[in-house]
Amino acid sequence: MTLNKQKSKDEVIDALHGVASEMHDRMTRGDPPRMTLPVRSKSNISFDKRLGVYKYGKKRTVRDATALGSARQLLRALHITEFVETMITDGKTSTLREMYYISEGWGHGKFSTQNESNNLAEDLEIVTKCLREDFGLRPEEDGARIIGNVTFEERNRKGDWMRINCRDDVGDSGYGVPYNVESEKLSLIEEDVDFVMAIETGGMFDRLVENGFDEEARCALVHLKGQPARSTRRIMRRMSEEWSKPILVFTDCDPWSFRIFASIAYGAIKTAHISEYLATKEATYLGITADDILAYDLPSDELSKQDSNALSAELSDPRFSTVWWQEQIHLMQEIGKKAEQQSLAKYGLDFVTDTYLPEKLSAMGLGY
Numbered sequence: 001m002t003l004n005k006q007k008s009k010d011e012v013i014d015a016l017h018g019v020a021s022e023m024h025d026r027m028t029r030g031d032p033p034r035m036t037l038p039v040r041s042k043s044n045i046s047f048d049k050r051l052g053v054y055k056y057g058k059k060r061t062v063r064d065a066t067a068l069g070s071a072r073q074l075l076r077a078l079h080i081t082e083f084v085e086t087m088i089t090d091g092k093t094s095t096l097r098e099m100y101y102i103s104e105g106w107g108h109g110k111f112s113t114q115n116e117s118n119n120l121a122e123d124l125e126i127v128t129k130c131l132r133e134d135f136g137l138r139p140e141e142d143g144a145r146i147i148g149n150v151t152f153e154e155r156n157r158k159g160d161w162m163r164i165n166c167r168d169d170v171g172d173s174g175y176g177v178p179y180n181v182e183s184e185k186l187s188l189i190e191e192d193v194d195f196v197m198a199i200e201t202g203g204m205f206d207r208l209v210e211n212g213f214d215e216e217a218r219c220a221l222v223h224l225k226g227q228p229a230r231s232t233r234r235i236m237r238r239m240s241e242e243w244s245k246p247i248l249v250f251t252d253c254d255p256w257s258f259r260i261f262a263s264i265a266y267g268a269i270k271t272a273h274i275s276e277y278l279a280t281k282e283a284t285y286l287g288i289t290a291d292d293i294l295a296y297d298l299p300s301d302e303l304s305k306q307d308s309n310a311l312s313a314e315l316s317d318p319r320f321s322t323v324w325w326q327e328q329i330h331l332m333q334e335i336g337k338k339a340e341q342q343s344l345a346k347y348g349l350d351f352v353t354d355t356y357l358p359e360k361l362s363a364m365g366l367g368y
Helices: 009-028 068-090 096-105 114-128 202-210 230-243 255-265 269-278 290-295 305-315 323-335 341-347 351-363
Strands: 034-038 045-048 053-056 060-064 145-147 150-155 161-165 186-191 195-199 219-223 247-250 284-287
Touching: 009 034, 009 068, 009 114, 034 068, 034 114, 045 269, 053 269, 060 068, 068 096, 068 114, 096 114, 114 269, 145 202, 186 230, 195 202, 195 230, 202 219, 202 341, 202 351, 219 230, 230 247, 230 255, 230 269, 247 255, 255 284, 255 305, 255 323, 284 351, 290 323, 305 323, 341 351
Parallel strands: 195 219, 195 247, 247 284
Antiparallel strands: 034 060, 045 053, 145 219, 150 161, 150 186
């Protein structure tokens, strides 16, 4: 897969035709059509030393038209290829939700759930070696917000390039990252920052903006909005790669926030086929850590049964196999606590920018 260049319309259409042609050729030979895909589970991801990210392993699953459920999935795949080709030809895009509802007219190919629709779009990424963005399919969720002295050029819907500085040309909400951040739509022009800090919650992002932390610490602040959208992970990858900037991840201290970091640094399990495109292997987890809960005596909540089960699962997740992560997870299990970023407000609204972050950054060699 070409990572830094979107495929042309003709290349995407040819790839989609290839899916239909392979099924047709098998039927012509008297064989049932089928689609071979990697098993998309935690047990089938492994670390790719060359790429520095986690990718799917060798386990495969075959969708064969001799089984009713698989036949229906193959039918849906053909409907999607036709739908996407029409969009590309007409210069349109669609949300994944819109495609789900459009399937109402596909007869036996109608989707039962939104997840079926989303997963099949990702399956087609795998078999065509195209990206969802190449298909013109976009998510419902917004991308990140960015505040800091970094400058982009974004191509608007009229085809004109707009120059945007994410400190001087935006309001307090920051620059809204579009769903497509490839070089054909977005160029990284210049920066005057020492690092990029990715922040899980809107409350903490707004606190750092109000306190002027981006200017004081010479950094770009990225609001992840919880589990980050693909465009958010991709633009951080580009800032790390093209500008050689450290990416620091600042989240709550709970198992779900740890997975946010894992998706940024190593890749998410459901998109392991494009981890090298989305993941930033140089990303570093800043906090909140289990150590922080004790060291700063932070207000905390008891781990729920769901939290405990998630932590136990992470102990066997290859993305958390390092000594440091194993220690942090075991410590959380031992103390039975979790804490939010905003628990730092126990010591006042400025504590996070006056004390906590300077201490953490200094320990990482990024003092200011």
